[in-house]
Amino acid sequence: MTASSNYESEIDRQICRIQARVDSEQAFRQLFRRFYPALIGFFVRRGFSEEESRDLAQESFIGVFRGIERFRGQVRFEHWLFQIAANVWRNELRRRSTTKRGGKQLAPKIDDPSAERVHDATASKSPNPLRAVLDQERLTMVRSAMRGLPAQMRRCLLLRSTAEMSYREIAETLRLSVPTVKTHLAEGRRRLRLQLSEEFGDLSVFE
Amino acid sequence: MTEDDTQLRQALRDLAEEGRSSTEPLDAELLVAYTNDQLSEAEAERVRDHLVGCPQSRALLRELVHFPETQEGMAIPDEVELEGAWRKVRSRISPPEAPRVAAKTTWIAVAAGLALACVGLGIWGTAQQRTVRELSRPVANVVIEDLYPIGDPLRQRETAGLPALELGETTRELVLVLHSIEARPGLRARLYRPKGRELWNSPALEVEPEGTVVLAIPSGSLSPGAYSIALSDDSPGERPQLYAFEIRLRDLPAR
Numbered sequence: 001m002t003a004s005s006n007y008e009s010e011i012d013r014q015i016c017r018i019q020a021r022v023d024s025e026q027a028f029r030q031l032f033r034r035f036y037p038a039l040i041g042f043f044v045r046r047g048f049s050e051e052e053s054r055d056l057a058q059e060s061f062i063g064v065f066r067g068i069e070r071f072r073g074q075v076r077f078e079h080w081l082f083q084i085a086a087n088v089w090r091n092e093l094r095r096r097s098t099t100k101r102g103g104k105q106l107a108p109k110i111d112d113p114s115a116e117r118v119h120d121a122t123a124s125k126s127p128n129p130l131r132a133v134l135d136q137e138r139l140t141m142v143r144s145a146m147r148g149l150p151a152q153m154r155r156c157l158l159l160r161s162t163a164e165m166s167y168r169e170i171a172e173t174l175r176l177s178v179p180t181v182k183t184h185l186a187e188g189r190r191r192l193r194l195q196l197s198e199e200f201g202d203l204s205v206f207e
Numbered sequence: 208m209t210e211d212d213t214q215l216r217q218a219l220r221d222l223a224e225e226g227r228s229s230t231e232p233l234d235a236e237l238l239v240a241y242t243n244d245q246l247s248e249a250e251a252e253r254v255r256d257h258l259v260g261c262p263q264s265r266a267l268l269r270e271l272v273h274f275p276e277t278q279e280g281m282a283i284p285d286e287v288e289l290e291g292a293w294r295k296v297r298s299r300i301s302p303p304e305a306p307r308v309a310a311k312t313t314w315i316a317v318a319a320g321l322a323l324a325c326v327g328l329g330i331w332g333t334a335q336q337r338t339v340r341e342l343s344r345p346v347a348n349v350v351i352e353d354l355y356p357i358g359d360p361l362r363q364r365e366t367a368g369l370p371a372l373e374l375g376e377t378t379r380e381l382v383l384v385l386h387s388i389e390a391r392p393g394l395r396a397r398l399y400r401p402k403g404r405e406l407w408n409s410p411a412l413e414v415e416p417e418g419t420v421v422l423a424i425p426s427g428s429l430s431p432g433a434y435s436i437a438l439s440d441d442s443p444g445e446r447p448q449l450y451a452f453e454i455r456l457r458d459l460p461a462r
Contacts, residue, residue: 025297032293037283038275045270054284058296065300079239082274086235086267139218146222151252155259158223161216163262172272173258173265175241175251201209205216 011077018068028068032061035081042085048092056092060085138199145195149188152176156184157192161205226256232263238271350374350426351382354436356450359387371457374426381429383422385438388450390414393441396422398434406434411441431456 011034017027039060043053063084071080146154155174159165167185171178189206196203233254240246241254258264284292352372374381388394396409406428412420422436438450 028300029293029297032296033289035275036289036292040284042270042274054292058292058299061296062299065296074245075239075243078274079242079271082271083235083239135214139214142215142218143222146219151255155255158219158259162220162223163265169269173268174255175244200211200215203215205212205219 012073015068015071015073015077019071028065031064031077035078036061039081039085042082043089046089056088057085060088063088141196141199145192149191150184152180153184153188156181157188157206160185224260227260228253228257232261232267233257235267235271238264238268242268242271349380349382350378351384352454353384353386354452354454355386356388356452371455373457374429378426381424381426383424383436383452383454385420385422385436385450385452386418388414388418388420388438390418391440391449394420394438394449395441396420397437397439398424399437400432400434412438429456 011031014027014031018024018031036057039057040050040053043056044050048056060081064081067084071077146157149157152174156170156176159170159173165173167178167181170176171181174181176184185206189203192203192206237246237254241251244251246254258268350372372381385396391414392411394412394414396412397405398407399405407424409422412422414420420438433453433455436452436454437448438452439448
């Protein structure tokens with residue numbers, strides 16, 4: 001038996017004990033101790049203070065306790081827990097935007113390096129009308145070339161060029177294998193070069 | 208970065224954002240289903256398109272995939288804090304006992320009383336509704352029975368005796384569906400009592416393509432007992448019997 005399956009069966013055992021009400025308090029305590037720190041992290045990363053995050057993590061566990069009777073294991077417990085935490089997060093945002101309390105900006109803090117990376121690129125605005133028309137034509141070419149690619153190939157190229165994601169990150173996002181991502185990217189670059197290299201040179205943004 | 212690159216990147220970013228279904232990040236529930244391959248292919252495609260143009264959704268997905276391992280940027284609570292937090296949660300999921308037991312018991316008793324009263328009212332209401340439904344239910348005034356000719360291999364009740372039909376007080380017609388009949392012109396049915404007295408005869412019958420004849424006999428002339436039905440054509444002279452059927456009407460006290 002692997003460490004992972006040991007871990008999962010241990011969680012399953014705790015859930016069974018809670019659902020069967022056999023020493024359920026102790027079982028729930030163990031789940032709480034296992035996942036509470038991760039839930040605090042979930043809220044901290046969304047811009048809440050540590051104290052607020054602790055409260056929200058506890059709130060999430062209240063939700064877990066209330067709903068665990070209905071948990072049937074269709075998804076991993078961790079995913080179900082994550083879903084509850086995400087609901088608590090959304091409800092809290094909604095509550096704050098309704099009551100307008102606190103004054104603190106709690107737009108979700110984006111924990112995506114790619115989100116920051118994209119801010120350094122700004123669109124060029126040419127003051128020359130003729131140049132603007134030419135620019136527009138070039139952009140139309142890009143869009144047309146991209147749209148002509150198979151969907152997954154296009155998505156791989158977009159994630160690589162706009163979010164600067166690694167192969168592994170792209171694979172994880174699109175639920176593909178890393179070799180498939182590599183193949184899509186290589187083939188996509190080749191096809192785009194055929195159509196766009198005269199206008200855009202070496203297309204290094206896709207590398 | 209060259210101006211070309213900047214321009215190209217902007218165009219690609221616009222293209223990526225076009226795939227988003229809304230400006231909001233995706234629901235965690237949808238992402239969980241996506242991660243667990245529980246979406247249809249069309250739904251999964253929409254999620255992928257949205258992910259390409261939405262950094263928030265991508266961040267949420269990445270965290271979901273790695274949860275609970277992603278713990279960077281957070282302070283891990285120590286043992287004391289962990290136990291304190293557990294006690295807070297525990298106090299909310301299992302209320303404390305001692306001093307509040309009496310008050311709680313009283314409230315439970317009141318609530319139980321109210322619940323019993325509600326249940327009683329519910330049962331009484333349901334009974335009343337059932338009575339109204341029964342009284343207002345339309346009474347079937349037609350009895351329908353399938354019959355096969357005597358000697359027909361499909362006649363299922365041959366060994367179990369005659370079919371015994373019940374006519375209610377308000378039954379207006381006895382409808383017999385006679386099976387295994389071969390089409391021929393001028394086919395008529397006659398209803399006999401066992402001693403051969405003809406009670407009723409039909410107009411010319413039409414045989415359906417599947418070999419059935421529908422016979423509607425007014426119930427006014429019927430009384431409990433056995434009957435036979437003969438099908439013959441209306442050719443002049445002897446009128447040989449082509450098919451014979453039997454039925455029995457049950458003796459009902461109400462009738």
